Amino acid sequence: MDKNHRIVLAARPEGAPRMGDFRLEEQDKPAPQHGQVLLRTLYLSLDPYMRGRMSDAKSYAPPIPLGEVMVGGTVSEVAESAHPDFRPGDLVLANAGWQTYALSDGSDLTPLAGLPRPSLALSLLGMPGFTAWHGLLKIGDPQPGETVVVAAASGAVGSVVGQIAKIKGARAIGIAGGPEKCRYVVEELGFDACLDRHDTDFARKLAEACPQGIDVYFESVGGEVFDAVLPLLNDGARVPVCGSIAHYNESEGGQGKDRLPALLSALVFRRIRIQGFIILDHYAEGFEPFRQDMSRWLREGKVTLREDVIEGLENAPAGLIGLLEGKNFGKAVVRVGEKAQLPKANNASAKKRKLRSPNDSLIN
Amino acid sequence: MDKNHRIVLAARPEGAPRMGDFRLEEQDKPAPQHGQVLLRTLYLSLDPYMRGRMSDAKSYAPPIPLGEVMVGGTVSEVAESAHPDFRPGDLVLANAGWQTYALSDGSDLTPLAGLPRPSLALSLLGMPGFTAWHGLLKIGDPQPGETVVVAAASGAVGSVVGQIAKIKGARAIGIAGGPEKCRYVVEELGFDACLDRHDTDFARKLAEACPQGIDVYFESVGGEVFDAVLPLLNDGARVPVCGSIAHYNESEGGQGKDRLPALLSALVFRRIRIQGFIILDHYAEGFEPFRQDMSRWLREGKVTLREDVIEGLENAPAGLIGLLEGKNFGKAVVRVGEKAQLPKANNASAKKRKLRSPNDSLIN
Numbered sequence: 232m233d234k235n236h237r238i239v240l241a242a243r244p245e246g247a248p249r250m251g252d253f254r255l256e257e258q259d260k261p262a263p264q265h266g267q268v269l270l271r272t273l274y275l276s277l278d279p280y281m282r283g284r285m286s287d288a289k290s291y292a293p294p295i296p297l298g299e300v301m302v303g304g305t306v307s308e309v310a311e312s313a314h315p316d317f318r319p320g321d322l323v324l325a326n327a328g329w330q331t332y333a334l335s336d337g338s339d340l341t342p343l344a345g346l347p348r349p350s351l352a353l354s355l356l357g358m359p360g361f362t363a364w365h366g367l368l369k370i371g372d373p374q375p376g377e378t379v380v381v382a383a384a385s386g387a388v389g390s391v392v393g394q395i396a397k398i399k400g401a402r403a404i405g406i407a408g409g410p411e412k413c414r415y416v417v418e419e420l421g422f423d424a425c426l427d428r429h430d431t432d433f434a435r436k437l438a439e440a441c442p443q444g445i446d447v448y449f450e451s452v453g454g455e456v457f458d459a460v461l462p463l464l465n466d467g468a469r470v471p472v473c474g475s476i477a478h479y480n481e482s483e484g485g486q487g488k489d490r491l492p493a494l495l496s497a498l499v500f501r502r503i504r505i506q507g508f509i510i511l512d513h514y515a516e517g518f519e520p521f522r523q524d525m526s527r528w529l530r531e532g533k534v535t536l537r538e539d540v541i542e543g544l545e546n547a548p549a550g551l552i553g554l555l556e557g558k559n560f561g562k563a564v565v566r567v568g569e570k571a572q573l574p575k576a577n578n579a580s581a582k583k584r585k586l587r588s589p590n591d592s593l594i595n
Numbered sequence: 596m597d598k599n600h601r602i603v604l605a606a607r608p609e610g611a612p613r614m615g616d617f618r619l620e621e622q623d624k625p626a627p628q629h630g631q632v633l634l635r636t637l638y639l640s641l642d643p644y645m646r647g648r649m650s651d652a653k654s655y656a657p658p659i660p661l662g663e664v665m666v667g668g669t670v671s672e673v674a675e676s677a678h679p680d681f682r683p684g685d686l687v688l689a690n691a692g693w694q695t696y697a698l699s700d701g702s703d704l705t706p707l708a709g710l711p712r713p714s715l716a717l718s719l720l721g722m723p724g725f726t727a728w729h730g731l732l733k734i735g736d737p738q739p740g741e742t743v744v745v746a747a748a749s750g751a752v753g754s755v756v757g758q759i760a761k762i763k764g765a766r767a768i769g770i771a772g773g774p775e776k777c778r779y780v781v782e783e784l785g786f787d788a789c790l791d792r793h794d795t796d797f798a799r800k801l802a803e804a805c806p807q808g809i810d811v812y813f814e815s816v817g818g819e820v821f822d823a824v825l826p827l828l829n830d831g832a833r834v835p836v837c838g839s840i841a842h843y844n845e846s847e848g849g850q851g852k853d854r855l856p857a858l859l860s861a862l863v864f865r866r867i868r869i870q871g872f873i874i875l876d877h878y879a880e881g882f883e884p885f886r887q888d889m890s891r892w893l894r895e896g897k898v899t900l901r902e903d904v905i906e907g908l909e910n911a912p913a914g915l916i917g918l919l920e921g922k923n924f925g926k927a928v929v930r931v932g933e934k935a936q937l938p939k940a941n942n943a944s945a946k947k948r949k950l951r952s953p954n955d956s957l958i959n
Contacts, residue, residue, distance in 0.1 A: 283864075291830070291864045453859050466655075472862050490855040495817050498836050498871030500647075500655045505869045507862030 235260045237300045237330030238547060244285055247555060252285065253301070253548040260332050263313045268340070270307035270325050270333045276353035277303070277541070277550050277563035278387070279451075279474055291509050301329035301547075304358060305567075306349045324352045329547055331567060347529075354387055354562040355536045356525055362510045363391035364521045366449060366471035368399075369513075370506050375400030377446035380437075380463075382456050384425055385412040387536070387562035388473060392449045393422045394534045401447070404440050406456055408557045415560075419535065434459035447471075450505075458490070461497055470505040537561030599624045601664045601694030602911060608649055611919060616649065617665070617912040624696050627677045632704070634671035634689050634697045640717040641667070641905070641914050641927040642751070643815075643838055655873050665693035665911075668722060669931075670713045688716045693911055695931060711893075718751055718926040719900045720889055726837050726874045727755035728885045730813060732763075733877075734835035734870050739764030741810035744801075744827075746820050748789055749776040751900070751926035752837060756813045757786045758898045765811070768804050770820055772921045779924070783899065798823035811835075814869075822854070825861055834869040901925030 234257050241254035263269045284302055287294040295302060305327040309317045314337045317323070324341040327333035343352050354360060366388075373379050379396035383389040384405025393403035393416070405416040405425035416425035424440045426433060437459050444465035450457065450472040464470070497503060528534045539561040541550040547565045554563050598621050605618035627633045648666055651658040659666060669691040673681045678701045681687070688705040691697035707716050718724060730752075737743050743760035747753040748769025757767035757780070769780040769789035780789035788804040790797055801823050808829035814821065814836040828834070861867060892898045903925040905914040911929045918927050 289864075291866075450859070453856060457855070457859075472859060474863055489853050491821070491853075491858060492817060494855060494858070495814070495821075495836060495871075498869060499838055499873065500653075501871065502655075502873055502876065503871050505862060507859075507865070507867050509863065509866055512866065 233260050234258065235330055235332040236544060237328070238544065239298055239300050239329075240285055240295045241297070243287060243294075243297070244282075248282065248285060248548075248552055250548055250552070255545060261334050263311050263334055265313050267334050267336055268309050268314045268317045269311040270305070270323070270327050270335055270340075271310040272305045272307050272327050272331055272333070272544075272567040273322075274306040274350045274353055275303050275327075275329060275544065275547060275565040275567050276305065276357070277547065277554050277559075277565060278358070279554065281551055282555055291511075302326065303328050304353055305333075306343065306352055307333070322349055324357065329544065331544060350538060350540075350564050351529075351536075353564055354538065355391065355529065355534060356522065358510060359387035359562060360391050360525050360536075361513075361518060361521045362473050363388045363395060363449075364524065365510060365513050365517055366473050366508060367392050367395050367447070369517070370471035370508060371447035371449060371469045373399050373401040373447045376402070378402045378404060378441050378443055379447040379449065380404045380406065380441065380445045380460060381422075381449045382406050382452035382460075383557070384416045384420075384422060385537070385560060386451075388451060389449065390416070390420050390536055390561070391534065394420055394528075396447075397421055397423075398528065398533055404437075404445075406437070406452075412560060415537065419537070428456055438463055444468075449473075461494065464497065464501055464503055466501050468501065468503045470503065472505060472507045473510070539563045541565045543567070597624050598622065599694055599696040600908060601692070602908065603662055603664050603693075604649055604659045605661070607651060607658075607661070608646075612646065612649060612912070612916055614912055614916070619909060625698050627675050627698055629677050631698050631700055632673050632678045632681045633675040634669070634687070634691050634699055635674040636669045636671050636691050636695055636697070636908075636931040637686075638670040638714045638717055639667050639691075639693060639908065639911060639929040639931050640669065640721070641911065641918050641923075641929060642722070643918060645915055646919055655875075666690065667692050668717055669697075670707065670716050671697070686713055688721065693908065695908060714902060714904075714928050715893075715900075717928055718902060719755065719893065719898060720886065722874060723751035723926060724755050724889050724900075725877075725882060725885045727752045727759060727813075728888065729874060729877050729881055730835035730837050730872060731756050731759050731811070733881070734872060735811035735813060735833045737763050737765040737811045740766070742766045742768060742805050742807055743811040743813065744768045744770065744805065744809045744824060745786075745813045746770050746816035746824075747921070748780045748784075748786060749901070749924060750815075752815060753813065754780070754784050754900055754925070755898065758784055758892075760811075761785055761787075762892065762897055768801075768809075770801070770816075776924060779901065783901070792820055802827055808832075813837075825858065828861065828865055828867055830865050832865065832867045834867060836869060836871045837874070903927045905929045907931070 237256050239254050239256055242252045244252045283290050284295050305325045307323055307325040307327050309319050309321040312318055322343040324343055326339050373396050379401045381389045381392045384393055385407045393405055396403040403422040405422045406428050407413050407416055407425055408428055413425035413427050416422045426437050441463050445463045446465050446468055448460050448470045450470055451474040539559045544567045550563055600621055602617050602619050606616045608616045647654050648659050669689045671687055671689040671691050673683050673685040676682055686707040688707055690703050737760055743765045745753045745756045748757055749771045757769055760767040767786040769786045770792050771777050771780055771789055772792055777789040777791050780786045790801050805827050809827045810829050810832055812824050812834045814834055815838040903923045908931045914927055
């Protein structure tokens with residue numbers, strides 16, 4: 232119990248990340264100095280942005296240095312405290328990353344209390360929920376009766392976008408990968424319809440589901456989904472963009488014909504606004520009003536979110552790889568927990584063993 | 596003098612328009628009925644949007660039917676009036692199109708008085724000036740000290756964008772085709788710098804001219820200019836788009852690698868807003884404040900605009916073809932005037948003679 236297990240960036244991925252790009256390491260558990268707390272990770276959030284941080288391409292945040300621990304939001308428990316504001320056993324929202332223990336000076340911690348499930352702080356009441364709320368309401372601005380189309384509709388952000396669209400009186404049309412996810416989006420989340428992007432007839436079915444065209448398209452995917460959406464965008468449509476996950480694994484520009492000219496023409500002729508955003512920019516002014524809205528909707532039973540729980544820190548790499556391929560079903564979180572302590576490596580070489588495949592568990 | 600000469604759309608262009616896509620026709624001069632005026636065209640505006648109206652692709656405005664007169668804004672003189680509000684000799688802003696005479700019921704006419712040159716109603720004080728004013732101030736919103744980059748900087752819209760940017764305290768960097776235009780943009784229009792897009796080293800020179808990056812990019816061109824601009828856009832950059840002239844002549848999507856994925860990534864990581872607009876949407880609320888601003892700046896000598904005057908209606912097709920190739924230098928207008936009356940065709944076949952090349956004048 233005196234060891235910290237952590238997963239570090241072993242190599243920068245070319246294209247899709249592979250197990251060998253990650254490495255599990257064992258260290259001594261650190262001791263908090265005066266003003267610090269030692270955090271024990273209970274839940275680690277897996278999110279698409281992590282792919283970007285693995286690259287050294289210029290981006291809004293610095294890349295993770297090779298050999299450093301993978302970044303990530305966590306629900307953590309205070310294990311030891313040398314900080315006046317925190318006591319052992321306190322639950323906090325933290326940025327402990329992909330490891331079982333981490334130190335903090337408290338400045339980046341948010342106390343968690345009164346949550347039905349602590350992991351909600353990583354989903355509905357955390358960054359994904361805030362991303363959905365800000366992008367849809369502050370950029371998309373859907374009006375009652377308008378049609379809102381949501382990519383990755385069963386995912387952490389998309390599922391919340393559609394539910395907020397419904398609360399605001401708009402029609403919500405989801406796009407998801409596979410019939411099971413589509414059923415969930417309609418039956419559990421209450422979208423008006425959901426289209427399977429793998430359907431050979433996808434573009435035509437999307438058009439049929441949007442007889443009045445599309446007023447807001449919440450973009451997080453890119454790729455062929457965008458191609459099907461573009462012709463349906465109405466005059467004055469708004470397109471908040473929080474990501475383009477279909478392209479995260481591309482190191483060069485995409486192949487095939489250049490779609491930029493058609494986009495520029497459509498932007499002009501149909502007076503379309505496309506706006507990218509990074510949710511980290513908006514915490515100061517937006518998080519508290521978001522938290523109030525979302526807490527109320529939760530109490531009123533108006534929003535829900537499926538969690539796709541991955542058991543054990545050692546399975547986080549496979550979890551992220553799957554997330555980037557759309558294999559998750561709901562918000563991906565890793566249960567790291569107290570009981571997820573990894574066995575001590577039984578020889579020195581195992582301490583830096585590379586993970587090789589999603590099934591290559593480190594727990595024997 | 597009792598004939599109307601008009602240029603009609605003879606064929607829908609595939610790619611760049613050619614002379615054979617236009618046809619000059621001679622008709623009897625129409626007579627105004629009660630409530631109508633007969634207009635004599637003095638100046639015809641040539642604008643890039645006309646290429647779009649020649650196609651039957653879905654757009655914001657209906658296509659010009661085959662065999663119908665080409666559309667266009669004009670400065671016209673009232674030749675005969677059966678309308679209580681207009682008298683012969685009145686100068687008006689009209690939409691008479693590519694012809695020497697036209698009828699109007701007066702509803703689309705704006706009386707012109709007090710202009711230093713009547714053709715200003717087609718440029719600085721007309722649609723191009725309003726396009727620059729609205730796109731830059733209402734979408735681009737440049738702040739003092741920010742860097743504004745303007746495509747087609749010697750053209751009708753671009754040259755005004757840069758001058759307004761300077762009035763608002765921003766740096767104005769132009770992009771134009773060729774050293775002569777670039778000199779004009781800096782020396783006559785007062786931009787801080789202007790880059791020649793034909794320069795083999797264009798992208799690097801643009802980067803050097805924008806050491807603080809680009810805060811507002813006024814887009815009207817697309818193509819390779821956009822490629823050089825995209826990497827320089829700052830966090831929170833605004834990109835008003837009023838056109839993408841480099842692509843107007845493409846019937847299929849562009850060739851080469853797909854630039855959409857890189858655009859979507861940049862939009863997110865750098866929180867960029869791209870917004871298309873059609874200036875026709877904004878006359879009701881915006882034209883009068885624009886007119887007041889621009890009239891004041893004109894009186895104060897703060898704005899100027901070079902006109903590229905094409906003599907004679909019969910040269911309008913070559914003028915538009917050249918405009919789409921960037922051959923104009925300043926705002927393209929055709930002087931149609933009283934003296935531009937074409938000689939009567941001396942045989943029946945000549946009445947529907949096709950124009951074959953820019954040098955194929957119809958005046959022998």
